Amino acid sequence: xxxxxxxxxxxxxxxxxxxxxxxxxxxxxxxxxxxxxxxxxxxxxxxxxxxxxxxxxxxxxxxxxxxxxxxxxxxxxxxxxxxxxxxxxxxxxxxxxxxxxxxxxxxxxxxxxxxxxxxxxxxxxxxxxxxxxxxxxxxxxxxxxxxxxxxxxxxxxxxxxxxxxxxxxxxxxxxxxxxxxxxxxxxxxxxxxxxxxxxxxxxxxxxxxxxxxxxxxxxxxxxxxxxxxxxxxxxxxxxxxxxxxxxxxxxxxxxxxxxxxxxxxxxxxxxxxxxxxxxxxxxxxxxxxxxxxxxxxx
Amino acid sequence: xxxxxxxxxxxxxxxxxxxxxxxxxxxxxxxxxxxxxxxxxxxxxxxxxxxxxxxxxxxxxxxxxxxxxxxxxxxxxxxxxxxxxxxxxxxxxxxxxxxxxxxxxxxxxxxxxxxxxxxxxxxxxxxxxxxxxxxxxxxxxxxxxxxxxxxxxxxxxxxxxxxxxxxxxxxxxxxxxxxxxxxxxxxxxxxxxxxxxxxxxxxxxxxxxxxxxxxxxxxxxxxxxxxxxxxxxxxxxxxxxxxxxxxxxxxxxxxxxxxxxxxxxxxxxxxxxxxxxxxxxxxxxxxxxxxxxxxxxxxxxxxx
Ligand SMILES: Nc1ncnc2c1ncn2[C@@H]1O[C@H](COP(=O)(O)OP(=O)(O)OP(=O)(O)O)[C@@H](O)[C@H]1O
Ligand SMILES: [Mg+2]
Numbered sequence: 001x002x003x004x005x006x007x008x009x010x011x012x013x014x015x016x017x018x019x020x021x022x023x024x025x026x027x028x029x030x031x032x033x034x035x036x037x038x039x040x041x042x043x044x045x046x047x048x049x050x051x052x053x054x055x056x057x058x059x060x061x062x063x064x065x066x067x068x069x070x071x072x073x074x075x076x077x078x079x080x081x082x083x084x085x086x087x088x089x090x091x092x093x094x095x096x097x098x099x100x101x102x103x104x105x106x107x108x109x110x111x112x113x114x115x116x117x118x119x120x121x122x123x124x125x126x127x128x129x130x131x132x133x134x135x136x137x138x139x140x141x142x143x144x145x146x147x148x149x150x151x152x153x154x155x156x157x158x159x160x161x162x163x164x165x166x167x168x169x170x171x172x173x174x175x176x177x178x179x180x181x182x183x184x185x186x187x188x189x190x191x192x193x194x195x196x197x198x199x200x201x202x203x204x205x206x207x208x209x210x211x212x213x214x215x216x217x218x219x220x221x222x223x224x225x226x227x228x229x230x231x232x233x234x235x236x237x238x239x240x241x242x243x244x245x246x247x248x249x250x251x252x253x254x255x256x257x258x259x260x261x262x263x264x265x266x267x268x269x270x271x272x273x274x275x276x277x278x279x280x281x282x283x284x285x286x287x288x289x290x291x292x293x294x295x296x297x298x
Numbered sequence: 299x300x301x302x303x304x305x306x307x308x309x310x311x312x313x314x315x316x317x318x319x320x321x322x323x324x325x326x327x328x329x330x331x332x333x334x335x336x337x338x339x340x341x342x343x344x345x346x347x348x349x350x351x352x353x354x355x356x357x358x359x360x361x362x363x364x365x366x367x368x369x370x371x372x373x374x375x376x377x378x379x380x381x382x383x384x385x386x387x388x389x390x391x392x393x394x395x396x397x398x399x400x401x402x403x404x405x406x407x408x409x410x411x412x413x414x415x416x417x418x419x420x421x422x423x424x425x426x427x428x429x430x431x432x433x434x435x436x437x438x439x440x441x442x443x444x445x446x447x448x449x450x451x452x453x454x455x456x457x458x459x460x461x462x463x464x465x466x467x468x469x470x471x472x473x474x475x476x477x478x479x480x481x482x483x484x485x486x487x488x489x490x491x492x493x494x495x496x497x498x499x500x501x502x503x504x505x506x507x508x509x510x511x512x513x514x515x516x517x518x519x520x521x522x523x524x525x526x527x528x529x530x531x532x533x534x535x536x537x538x539x540x541x542x543x544x545x546x547x548x549x550x551x552x553x554x555x556x557x558x559x560x561x562x563x564x565x566x567x568x569x570x571x572x573x574x575x576x577x578x579x580x581x582x583x584x585x586x587x588x589x590x591x592x593x594x595x596x597x598x599x600x601x602x
Contacts, residue, residue, distance in 0.1 A: 186453070
């Protein structure tokens with residue numbers, strides 16, 4: 001009891017002086033510089049592109065086809081429509097497959113079985129495979145089944161293969177984030193495992209899956225390598241009109257223009273880059289909004 | 299459901315004309331109801347469920363060894379004992395919730411109305427519908443209050459004339475109706491912990507199980523919410539058989555008709571601690587004159 005008095009008299013330590021010394025100021029300064037440098041480079045790049053392309057950010061960009069003879073009025077119509085078609089098709093193939101695979105692996109697969117373990121290990125590896133490999137794979141398959149490789153379908157298959165592992169992993173993560181108590185509560189009421197997935201787990205995981213899927217699709221939108229390998233580098237001056245139509249996409253169109261020597265082509269390339277950046281920005285913003293809006297309540 | 303008598307009590311003794319609405323026990327103190335009920339308990343329970351020499355394993359580890367006991371119709375049976383003695387494990391094996399744990403395995407026999415629930419031709423989904431479970435942490439679904447209660451009847455394909463009536467009845471029985479009747483469409487996450495737990499009980503009642511298993515249902519609640527749930531258990535006892543795991547000795551003494559005391563002993567062979575049933579008897583006997591010394595030490599707080 002007597003010691004209580006002496007305990008109470010020990011003063012709180014004063015704030016340490018060293019926190020504001022020269023060393024820490026330099027360190028913080030360096031960190032700031034690193035951030036500033038990155039942001040500045042990005043800004044310069046953006047402004048430069050914008051200045052280059054600003055005269056061409058007009059209706060022609062959306063309504064006109066590209067042209068080999070009059071670069072001054074060339075537009076990205078075919079590429080915009082091509083990108084839209086390919087991305088929609090990619091999503092239609094990759095999302096159902098990826099989500100189904102994710103659900104199977106997370107909820108039903110017995111992780112003690114060797115084949116499930118092999119799948120798990122390889123999924124992570126697949127997500128890191130360079131995009132061009134998927135182009136080669138698709139080209140090979142197309143060749144062996146006698147499909148022309150320059151068509152919308154093949155492009156979409158390559159991109160779907162590219163983002164499939166990402167969607168599977170995203171789905172698994174989103175499903176894993178749903179608390180076990182929810183599943184137990186459902187099962188304890190006499191729901192079947194399938195009902196539990198459909199009515200509890202999956203609805204709770206949808207925001208996470210949507211966020212991941214949109215991010216994956218925005219990657220597919222900016223991807224040129226696998227499509228180049230599939231022979232997409234051609235002048236297309238018609239609308240793609242189906243799965244078996246020829247096509248081009250924005251990144252390839254940009255690549256194509258940027259190779260030309262005329263200034264007018266360089267400018268329209270810059271304008272198309274701005275367009276693509278805006279699209280990517282919109283998709284990523286959407287993903288962030290979904291994520292924040294439906295943030296888990298548990 | 300106008301009085302708190304039990305089937306064995308003489309109706310004219312307890313059915314007071316001014317007895318309160320169902321769901322309110324305040325007029326008849328809990329103690330009275332329980333004391334009255336206990337007076338009419340048979341020495342051996344009329345068994346709705348029974349464990350015969352049940353062992354539960356997690357992989358090679360035996361968590362529960364050789365448990366035999368019977369759970370009475372419309373009785374509250376409490377399972378008590380020190381942490382890690384396998385109470386939750388045993389409880390989960392009573393409605394096959396441990397099927398969800400890959401490594402868990404049950405040996406021996408668990409019967410429900412004399413039928414083994416682990417028999418090959420028994421559907422675990424059906425077992426879980428008829429033997430409901432309330433968990434330690436309230437776990438409402440991320441849905442409206444209404445949908446939480448309606449979920450069970452919907453997924454089990456229960457034939458109901460009006461879902462609204464089913465929801466109202468379940469919430470009324472769980473003594474929650476008055477508090478939520480104006481916000482049925484609101485998220486269940488807006489409720490307090492105690493309300494959430496009563497919602498989970500309502501949800502369980504809605505599928506009309508015969509047995510309700512509860513694993514420390516009050517351990518996340520404050521004393522007032524706890525006492526409401528205890529009232530509710532005594533109320534529900536008229537129509538359901540309840541098996542409850544609790545660390546709260548007073549709670550067992552207050553509500554349970556019979557109490558089973560478990561302890562954990564080191565296995566001679568492996569040295570692993572495994573859960574054993576020490577004593578199973580009327581609650582009054584367990585708390586006043588236990589026949590095993592270990593029970594006495596535990597309930598008097600000398601071992602824990
Ligand atoms: N899923 C599991 N996998 C492996 N071992 C487990 C698992 N669940 C429980 N155990 C073990 O089984 C034994 C009994 O656990 P159980 O949870 O049934 O005890 P309990 O009596 O409910 O304890 P408490 O009072 O703390 O809740 C413990 O040794 C525990 O470590
Ligand atoms: Mg427990």
